[in-house]
Amino acid sequence: MSDIDVLLIALGVTMLAVSIPAIIRPNMLHKQSVRNRDARLLEIEAGAPETYFEEKRELEAYTPRYNPSNRTLRAFGVVGLIIGSLSIFWGL
Template sequence: MDGLMIGLGITILALAIPAIIRPESLHKESLRNRNRRLEELRNGAPERYFEEQRELEAYRPRFDPSSRTIRALGFVGVTLGVLSLFQGISQ
């Protein structure tokens, strides 16, 4: 038994399973933050940097993956986690 591989597998599984179960919570976070900040600026909050409001209105969030992409990455993570667990147990 290799404790490092078992620990790595458990960690990867713990991080990947929420991406499969609730990808929409990860997907909407960047969009939610953008919309919240845009609303604050429209209500008179000062800009943190030059033309912040124009940038938020003109461009999508920098990292805005779809729920499908997040779920696919979660499945990849689960696969890697299970493989790490099996390799750790078999040694």
């Protein structure tokens, strides 16, 4: 077994470890940015100082930068699952 084979197997296992949760529970990844924004808005309304100019206005006006749908996350998970499986297969 060469070094390349070990790297392919390690890549495949890593890809599977990341892809399977994205397929099973995408809502945990999807809602994280929304939860962070809402929590920060509550902190600012409770009196916490803004970290930059007009942070509150930006949080209220714009959606989170990374806010993919569950379908998109599942699609990325399936692609990762395929790539991970192929990497393990090629590594063996």
